[in-house]
Amino acid sequence: MELLRVVSARLAGIILVLFGTSLLIFGIARIIPGDPARIALGPEASQEQVQMLRERLHLDEPFGAQYIEFLKDLSMGDLGTSLYTQRPVVQDISTALPATFELVFAAGLLVLLLGIPMGVLSAHWRDRAGDHVIRLVALLGVVTPSFVWAVLLMLTFAYFTEILPAAGRLSQSVSPAPLVTGMYTLDAAIAGRWDILKDALLHLILPAVALAMSGIGQIARLTRASVAEIYQATYIDMARAYGFAPRRIAMKYALRPALIPTLTVFGLDFANMLGGAFLIEQVFGWPGLARYGVQAILHKDLNAIVGVVLVISAFFLIVNAIVDMAAAWINPRIRLSGPAV
């Protein structure tokens, strides 16, 4: 099976890189100046408490032994206990992860559904008014930090006009549908509770748009560039000469090859979105992994920081692998090979 071989090679590559990532982040967490246990417990803690924590974290052992201990635990799905919430990090992460999935997938969908058509239209209307407007919007999307979008959108739609809710995943009066995926929108749809779905979607709009803006801008600019380039190709001239409708030329013949670089960049953009989620979740009080990560970082919660970074990296690598395979599916000329992560 060709597909199986490609997928397994890719997975092996991901695991190899994650191994390196774990070494990197674990290393950073252990070589910080000062005593990590003291930093985590604060200046008020007694020397005995600090010593107890040091033993629990194996801090008195050499670095290699600590890392091997960490890998052993990791292989059994254990990321240690959060020093701040006092719960297992894996449990904390699995509670918070669906909310981030929901937000990031919604934003990713917006990027593709808005960014690509904007780019195609812009190339289609090249150097006309519509093109200039789209390019301006795309440029603003790229150069505006996501937290600025978050604050602007919140001000406009939640405070000044009060069209949309300002924070959280659901209204206080609404309780989530029975837990299946942990993504409230999906769960509500599965349970057939349209009222919950509507409420969850209304809460999702602002954070998702704020998170998507830079991606939309980037994808629109890139799609415009590649479609514009393809419009110069002779086969497009020929399609025009045959008298095909402009819409068909744009959507069928120009878009498909243009999608390949777009998809690759979309995969890389996902990293920016996962980073951006840290800001967006903070502004909108979205109880996801990124918010948990910020709390962990602010409380110097070593185990939680390592866990969050690893999970986010794994998520990013998997999405990237899927995107690359999608690009190969669109263009059979791309040969999928080895673990080029």
Place this chain on the structure above:
Amino acid sequence: MPFPLLGWYKFCRNPLSIVGLFLVAIIVLSACFASYIAPYPRHAGSFVDFANANRSPDTQYWLGTDNIGRDLLSRIIYGYRVSLMLGIVVLSLAVPIGVMLGLAAGYFGGWADYLIMRVTDVFLAVPPLVLAMAIMGLLEPTLTNAMLAVSAMWWPWYARLAYNMARSESREDYVVAAKVIGAGPFHLLLREILPNCIPTILTKVTLDLGFVIMIASSLSFLGLGVQPPTPDLGSMVANGVQYLPDTWWVVLFPALAILFAVLGFNLLGDGLRDATDQRI
């Protein structure tokens, strides 16, 4: 037409490039001469004037004052100084490291290639902002550490860029010719290949200056960057958010200041790229 003039002509053809140049010039000048330009230089630090707190923009305080009465315009001008310094330090750390490693990996190939590029992959596997945040969280939140954290996430991109250029350039005739004459690897890398990469690298540096400013302000927005009383655009926005929507100017103007900086460097970088006919 001699080359620089042609480049300048191409650069000017796009009015947006001129806008970018203009914005960057304003930002750089106000950062350099902050103490002459800022109407209230003392307000950049931990100055308190409750009598004039939360004043909306007027003729005395053009952009209004914050919740302890500091002039926002002065703080933004000093904020640019901090941001710009941070951007320059980060890139002068990340670019040489990344470029040298990338060139070496691309030119020598073999195990050097494998080792360096796998390390690069590991760094690139962590979403950039997340890596910087984790490092910042583990270290103390100071300006120096912010610079280190952002540099750590930035060098792999230059390693990749230089790697690809070294790979393609080392097959070019001029490199092969120099090799035949007997030039050593250091001469080939630094005197033959590197000079041809400089325009591309400089263009990317210009684009990135804006993005470094953006990332650094994101860090300080989360409270993980430059600490008060140092004026910083990201933390100014974060401080203002809690008083929304009443004192909107406290948030809006620093936010716009970040936007103008990123926009300026972006437009300038795009202009440079078009003028030198490159694709990044």
